[in-house]
Amino acid sequence: MLIGGARNGNxxxxxxxxxxxxxxxxxxxxxxxxxxxxxxxxTYRRYLDGLLANDRHQCxxxxxxxxxxxxxxRTLYEELVQRSLYEVGDLWxxxxxxxxxxxxATAITESLLNLAYPRLFAQPRLGKSAIVACVxxxxxxxxxxxxxxxxxxxxxxxxxxxxxxxxxxxxxxxxEKHPDVVALSATVPFSLxxxxxxxxxxxAAFPETPILVGGQAFRWGGRERVExxxxxxxxxxxxxxxxxxxxxxxxx
Amino acid sequence: xxxxxxxxEAMQAYVLETAPVLALYLDANHCVAGAxxxxxLVLRGDAFGHPLAEQIVDFTRTLDLPSLIRQGGAVHRLTxxxxxxxxxxLCFRFFPLPDGALALGSLxxxxxxxxxxxxxxxNRELNNxxxxxxxxxxxxxxxxELKNRFIGMAAHDLRxxxxxxxxxxxxxxxxxxxxxxxxxxxxxxxSLAAAAGMKRLIDNFLDVSVIESxxxxxxxxxTAVAEILAGVLPLVRLxxxxxxxxxxxxxxxxxxxLAVDVAKLQQVLVNLAGxxxxxxxxxxxxxxxxxxxxxxxxFSVRDEGPGIAPEDQKRLFAPxxxxxxxxxxxxxxxxxxxxxxxxxxxxxxxxxWVESKPDHGSTFFVTLPTEEGGERPCAxxx
Numbered sequence: 001m002l003i004g005g006a007r008n009g010n011x012x013x014x015x016x017x018x019x020x021x022x023x024x025x026x027x028x029x030x031x032x033x034x035x036x037x038x039x040x041x042x043t044y045r046r047y048l049d050g051l052l053a054n055d056r057h058q059c060x061x062x063x064x065x066x067x068x069x070x071x072x073x074r075t076l077y078e079e080l081v082q083r084s085l086y087e088v089g090d091l092w093x094x095x096x097x098x099x100x101x102x103x104x105a106t107a108i109t110e111s112l113l114n115l116a117y118p119r120l121f122a123q124p125r126l127g128k129s130a131i132v133a134c135v136x137x138x139x140x141x142x143x144x145x146x147x148x149x150x151x152x153x154x155x156x157x158x159x160x161x162x163x164x165x166x167x168x169x170x171x172x173x174x175x176e177k178h179p180d181v182v183a184l185s186a187t188v189p190f191s192l193x194x195x196x197x198x199x200x201x202x203x204a205a206f207p208e209t210p211i212l213v214g215g216q217a218f219r220w221g222g223r224e225r226v227e228x229x230x231x232x233x234x235x236x237x238x239x240x241x242x243x244x245x246x247x248x249x250x251x252x
Numbered sequence: 253x254x255x256x257x258x259x260x261e262a263m264q265a266y267v268l269e270t271a272p273v274l275a276l277y278l279d280a281n282h283c284v285a286g287a288x289x290x291x292x293l294v295l296r297g298d299a300f301g302h303p304l305a306e307q308i309v310d311f312t313r314t315l316d317l318p319s320l321i322r323q324g325g326a327v328h329r330l331t332x333x334x335x336x337x338x339x340x341x342l343c344f345r346f347f348p349l350p351d352g353a354l355a356l357g358s359l360x361x362x363x364x365x366x367x368x369x370x371x372x373x374x375n376r377e378l379n380n381x382x383x384x385x386x387x388x389x390x391x392x393x394x395x396x397e398l399k400n401r402f403i404g405m406a407a408h409d410l411r412x413x414x415x416x417x418x419x420x421x422x423x424x425x426x427x428x429x430x431x432x433x434x435x436x437x438x439x440x441x442x443s444l445a446a447a448a449g450m451k452r453l454i455d456n457f458l459d460v461s462v463i464e465s466x467x468x469x470x471x472x473x474x475t476a477v478a479e480i481l482a483g484v485l486p487l488v489r490l491x492x493x494x495x496x497x498x499x500x501x502x503x504x505x506x507x508x509x510l511a512v513d514v515a516k517l518q519q520v521l522v523n524l525a526g527x528x529x530x531x532x533x534x535x536x537x538x539x540x541x542x543x544x545x546x547x548x549x550x551f552s553v554r555d556e557g558p559g560i561a562p563e564d565q566k567r568l569f570a571p572x573x574x575x576x577x578x579x580x581x582x583x584x585x586x587x588x589x590x591x592x593x594x595x596x597x598x599x600x601x602x603x604x605w606v607e608s609k610p611d612h613g614s615t616f617f618v619t620l621p622t623e624e625g626g627e628r629p630c631a632x633x634x
Contacts, residue, residue: 110379121390141376162380
């Protein structure tokens with residue numbers, strides 16, 4: 001059973017009741033907080049309604065309430081941020097909201113993540129690091145930033161280079177930081193060729209550094225184009241990423 | 253089948269009710285006589301019935317609207333006052349009519365796209381910089397903790413051998429002093445003094461590392477002010493006497509004890525009085541005073557030394573800062589004493605500050621609340 005009760009927001013009524021399957025599949029069972037009075041589902045609905053209405057204040061209130069609850073950063077990332085972004089993406093794909101609304105929702109999300117950073121970066125470190133970048137001409141960065149943040153959440157340093165990162169900048173940072181892994185993100189399918197070319201160059205310059213690739217671009221295929229490359233793994237969800245991190249956190 | 257009247261009617265209805273364009277009917281005087289739904293949303297209420305020219309932002313006062321209307325066909329970039337208060341630039345075309353004109357205006361789509369992309373990119377960059385800043389802060393905090401641990405360990409390990417050097421130097425002076433000549437005894441005294449200086453320095457580093465790591469624990473006990481000062485005076489009288497500086501005390505206190513960590517507070521007062529003496533010339537005076545005020549107990553240390561420049565006063569309580577003034581006998585300092593004093597005073601819930609004018613001496617004040625409050629979390633020294 002989900003704690004939080006009825007949805008009193010209007011997003012479902014306004015934008016349609018189906019969809020957001022990826023978000024729903026990731027929803028956690030809040031029975032693990034049996035005495036938790038915090039209304040996660042209601043807060044989520046208010047947050048999503050705020051995103052869709054471009055109401056930054058409403059979003060901030062919900063975000064801060066969630067942050068101050070005892071649910072922890074992981075549920076904030078998975079159950080509020082990731083779930084809402086997936087739902088916004090679904091609404092856009094189904095033509096329920098405009099691209100402008102989707103862009104504003106992303107911008108609001110990114111600015112609110114800044115509120116979580118003091119806690120995220122203060123977590124105990126394992127001494128490992130990852131460099132995360134969105135390839136050149138890829139202007140969607142929230143996915144890549146979430147990847148960098150998930151590394152932080154798991155005790156790694158997650159250096160994030162941002163959208164549209166020239167390969168030269170990625171190479172320079174790899175040479176400087178000697179990361180344990182490099183992760184490249186592509187959101188739109190047109191970025192796949194650039195991503196593959198970047199992976200090939202990084203592999204040649206740093207043959208020992210594992211490379212992860214991922215992002216929404218792989219939802220329509222292309223996984224087979226990168227997984228044949230040596231030392232390259234394609235991870236298309238944050239859950240897969242977490243599993244990979246757990247698998248590698250004890251490796252030297 | 254192509255039905256021209258139907259298409260014309262549909263387009264008219266679309267422009268009037270739905271289209272994101274401004275359609276304005278202007279009368280013979282070019283006043284706004286009619287508007288479509290979009291124009292009614294965008295234009296200010298006072299636009300209707302008044303000349304369109306009054307709604308156009310024209311800083312150079314060169315706009316000739318009748319001429320633009322007469323030209324017809326051409327696209328003119330005009331900036332309108334809008335209901336939101338923000339001016340908006342639209343691309344207008346005018347169509348002259350027998351009794352007026354039709355004005356159609358729309359936003360430049362490519363320009364809007366450029367604006368949106370630019371705003372989004374700025375937002376992304378700002379958020380990325382904020383993330384980097386938080387990350388760098390976290391890394392600096394980690395490095396600071398590492399430094400404190402290192403200082404703590406190094407100071408702890410150095411303290412013991414320095415103590416041994418002091419003990420054996422004193423032992424030699426006591427036990428073998430009569431078998432040494434004056435020069436040899438001078439060597440030993442210099443070694444002892446140097447070791448004592450080093451021990452003070454190590455103690456300061458240890459204090460810093462303990463305070464910085466958040467492990468400073470005040471051992472409060474209720475102590476009378478006179479007793480606090482009594483522990484300070486013997487330590488500073490000797491230094492004052494050596495420099496021929498006169499030391500006065502004024503304890504205007506009602507005798508009520510104060511809940512403080514006596515040793516740490518005395519360390520603060522010794523430091524302040526010691527600084528005052530070290531910055532004084534022979535014959536000058538230093539006052540160590542305590543008085544009770546409404547807000548709490550105020551300790552003050554006043555000297556007649558060279559004073560402190562205003563720019564130095566601001567950073568005086570930061571670590572490793574030394575004021576531009578020099579101690580009169582060339583005494584050495586690494587600039588930790590006042591930083592430690594600030595942290596100790598603030599841990600008591602008090603404040604420390606200085607009032608000084610160059611060439612008119614300095615007075616350092618310490619206020620401590622008389623009501624015992626909870627310990628404050630340690631401030632950082634950086």
